[in-house]
Amino acid sequence: MVAPFRLVMLAAMALLPVTAHAQAGAAASAPCPAPRQTAGLATADLELVTRASRDPIVGCAALDATWKSGDVTIAATDTVRGNLVAIGGTLRIAGTVTGTAIALNGAVVIDSTGHVLGDVVSAEHGAAIAASGRVDGELRTIDELAPTVVAAASAPVADTLASLKRTAAWFGILILLGIGVLINSGDAMHRVTTALQAGFGQNVLVGILAQMAFLPVLALTCVLLALTVIGILLIPFAIVAYVIGVLGLLVLGGLGAVQMVGAGIAPRRPATSERGAQLQSLVTGMLVLSIPWLLAAALASIPVLSVAIGTLALGITWLAVTAGLGATLRTRGGTRSPTDPWGVRRPAPSGTPLPVEPPKPEWLTPTPLTGVVAAKRPTTTTGSGSAR
């Protein structure tokens, strides 16, 4: 039964890079309009310009521009309308640029007669700006353009991997917790599981009622303690104890529900011991219940799907924990038999005599033969009088 889980994990892992690349492409193409004219521009230069336009430090001005390769000089009498990009050389401006002046893989020099109405940007290798003229905008130098297509995807991918790690870690902790409970209170958990198998709906109902009663009971406890005046001091301790108690019930119930799911999916093998079967059910159930959570984490970069699946996972988990809580309460914390959870002997069908339990011995310690204890030892009498 674990095989489908592995397949889901494989699919999720395989989808990660695809999703990331798809998003990167979308993010890259969304902000800037297509370049006006790419004729005459080498492929490498076009890639550089496109990459620069995706970096917010350079911006879309790199695409909506006049491109020139190598060293570029704007004479004092010249005026460039709009943005100007020089690729792989020094951009010297003695005239006027009405837009933003950009040098990619090169420096910018603004002579004293030069005037740039927009920003001046120098990016990548050899980036530098020397301005003795007039610049109305900002001067920006960046030593390296932002990594684009691949690196732009790194944030969503990192988010997804982090979510997956976090979810897997949580379930790892829960499995460890379950093993701890199994070792210390295996019988109680087994009773809860058996109670869940006996009647799931009934346990859900009890669990919902219990959840509704949690806060009122806590409030009532605090009020009663406050009424005693001296009990006011105990209120913080009572709250802590109450919360711990409720958490204990929830954990026991939740683990019982997990074990029930696991037992239903992976039936016990004949050769497996009782404790081994419980452990197998616990781990299997935990893995099954973790699938929707892991799916939601794997799709963290697609918020709508992630939220939808996360909500589904939350619903399933809540149902399991609620049913488990109901079963825990019905079995008095796993101390009573699931077949007789309330500890009340029900009337047998008519005509069937009630089973008679043998009387329990009241004195279970070794019988004292001498001394005061022996003198006080109760004895069964058949006639009148008292024993000494």
Next chain:
Amino acid sequence: MTRRLLTVCAAICAATPLFAQHVRTLESSRLLNDVGPVAVRLQLGTGTLSVGASDAPYLYRSITRFGDAYTAPTSAWNASQRSLTLTSGRRLSATAASSREDEDESVQDWRVQLTRRAPVELTIDATAANATLDLTGIALRRFALNSGAAAATVRFDAPNQEAMSVFDARVGAGGLKLIGIGNADASEMRIVGEVGDIALDMGGRWQRDLRVVVSSIFGGISITAPPTIGIELESTGLLSRDNIDGTFTRTGDVWRSANYEQSPVKVRVSVRSLLGKVTLIQR
């Protein structure tokens, strides 16, 4: 089974190159076209910030070294209002940032140089960034610091070229150290601290009287004053205690230096502290 493992490895390997590490350096500036007063606001979330003055013909010069865990810094200049807002990069989502193991990814060092030539009203919002503010030489008309969970040091090593109306500092949990308050040439100083020590060094060249109001919840407040000024300390607090070193007379909650009446410059300090030691030293 082996094939599945290989597929998982391939998927992981395909994802690995996406985490290329980058730390970039952005230098941005704006030429100083006139010397009219400017309102400057610096906003920084996390990282380190240092502020100083510059003689270069720029209104400002900002150098930011930032890792991929941060977005690019931004700037906004409003020519009509003569206001400038410089904002450092915003940290990407916690999950994305925390998954990066390279410490360089989380780097954000920001150095800002402001012009000495134009009067400046400076506001700094440093949420959780350690700030070292050397305001020496900046013509400050007004100063405000809002700091969250990081320490801030503010110093004036030379007299302010402008008279400062108000010096405001609100610091959260990191503490505040002010050095050379006399050089700030402020007439009013308001300091609000929550948790952390506040140290006030009253050194510098004093040109006028100063009223200082310090409020603190937890943390010590230490005031060091030169003997050339007259100082009065009114200390009120629920669980605070005073530690006075110097020649002072006490009237109720008010400590007054022996030279207070004769001193040409009088500094009145009002301290409200819930818990912490208030130290006043005059030497």
